[in-house]
Amino acid sequence: MLYLLHDASQIMLAPARTLADLTRAACASPLNPLAYTPGGRALAASIELFERTTRPYPKPAFNLPAREQVVWQRPFGRVIAFGEPTGRPKLLIVAPMSGHHATLLRGTVAAFLDTHQVFVTDWSDAKEVPVAHGMFDLSDYVDYCLAMFEALGPDLHVMAVCQPAVPVLAAIALMEAEGHPLVPRSVTLLGGPVDTRRAPTAVNAFAEGRDIAWFRRHCIHPVPDRHRGRGRLVYPGFLQLCGFMAMNPDRHLSAHWEMFNHLVEGDGDSADRHRAFYDEYLAVMDLTAEFYLQTLETVFLDHLLPRGLMRHRGRPVDLAAIHRCAVMAVEGEKDDIVGRGQTFAALDLTPSLFDAKKERHLQAGVGHYGVFNGARFRTEIAPRIKAFIARQAVAKALPLRKVPRRTPGVFQASATPTSSARDVVDCTPAGLVRGRRH
Structure with missing residues (x-):
């Protein structure tokens, strides 16, 4: 149910985020006189923070100078x-x-x-x-x-x-x-x-203070229907992210407050560094x-x-x-x-x-x-x-240690083959x- 509610909230907030994007673009437009005033910049900064704190973050690209x-x-x-x-x-x-x-x-x-x-x-x-x-x-x-x-x-x-x-x-x-x-x-x-x-x-200490049944009850949820893995039981990434952020809430709150100030002051470089970090940090994935x-x-x-x-x-x-x-x-x-x-x-x-x-x-x-x-x-x-x-x-490599094999001359790591023509x-x-x- 928790995952379903989270997914529903993302869908319901989508129109508000779209409206926020349009409003921010209007507030930041060089043709808008308000864009040059502290009040206009504060409004644009507030709208951007709303959009960034409510939207889902896609998987980022590596973007490294190598193929x-x-x-x-x-x-x-x-x-x-x-x-x-x-x-x-x-x-x-x-x-x-x-x-x-x-x-x-x-x-x-x-x-x-x-x-x-x-x-x-x-x-x-x-x-x-x-x-x-x-x-x-x-x-x-x-x-x-x-x-x-x-x-x-x-x-x-x-x-x-x-x-x-x-x-x-x-x-x-x-x-x-x-x-x-x-x-x-x-x-x-x-x-x-x-x-x-x-x-x-x-x-x-948090893990050891609870038994595995507690984690199964509170942390495991089925994937909603709109995803390809619908019905799969997972530990949702948004729960893990909440855990990460709960460890240092003051740091994250102050970071967003600093970004707000950078936007109001017109400090684009500092704001870009904040965006780059949180675009990565807030992009999470589910675990089986x-x-x-x-x-x-x-x-x-x-x-x-x-x-x-x-x-x-x-x-x-x-x-x-x-x-x-x-x-x-x-x-x-x-x-x-x-x-x-x-x-x-x-x-x-x-x-x-x-x-x-x-x-x-x-x-x-x-x-x-x-x-x-x-x-x-x-x-x-x-x-x-x-x-x-x-x-x-x-x-220099050491000599191979002779150990008993279940099948002479064949490496068997498990009952599951470690390689195949498929992969x-x-x-x-x-x-x-x-x-x-x-």
Whole structure:
């Protein structure tokens, strides 16, 4: 019912927004004398704020100075390659599936375009995926990671931003346990909740203070009829956005008040910066109910990965199996979402990995967003990651560990195939140019 009411309010407010746009255009017209008065500018600013705070925000574009090409795709996600195929190291940035679109990592991608062949996961908005495509849970997320690593390998480097830290580590551990030849050379974890028992934040406390049944009752809603995924049970993006904004309401209120003043004063540059940030921040996507609930249970309530109890399709996920893929963990000093030590836990949970293949970095003066974006990410964090990747790219690979296989000579990550003729595109340099499919 909540989602239906939200959707109905968007439809009902559409005429008011149209009228507001027309009124704002009239107030701001250079032919209107009122446009040059403080009262006229205040009226135009008020109308713009009304329109911006009530309208839905579409998925933004990356708008980076590099050609985009989809090189892998399935119903719930795809991989976008930036630029032309080169001999530079391959870096897959796994974007979080936590409410915002992958374009939130625009700055993260841009920081590596000049030194790497960059790929990024672009997850689908669950409300636009027809029910006929089935369900998508945390286990499916791990399967997608396995398939992407295989499709983009060999010599692939991976970066997991926040939420993907657990499924990405799980996928790598499964590949290592099977002695898979295409296991990534390195993985960098940026502010990932590997072990949320360490320095729990308000986010962790909120999750642990309720059982899974509470989240199922209050956070899960069916998609309304006007969307392609009508009837699918989802965790709506607008609920996640409300949660994000409720953590710092004063900051968001003051930001909008400052924009109002910038518009009244005619400070267009500052107003444009505000628009650019909130066009991205307010554009949200829905998550499938099963993914949201399984992630809550596995990561925030039961802490299965750090306790050594996580399983994937019946197989144990043992981080001790990781012995070839180097691990770098990055945390922010002022991160109020992922507490201090939660990401560094990955280094303690990989005892089979040589110390030379581990690195940690605590970035002073940044919060959660600053761990993967902003000036300090570009000038301090990104150079460290590039140096870490460079060291692993030239390091001599350790011998493959011999482990029992269920089918000799065949990698089996799960009961679900990790690749098929439907969804894997040739990601070799020649294949990216031709765009041919396997």
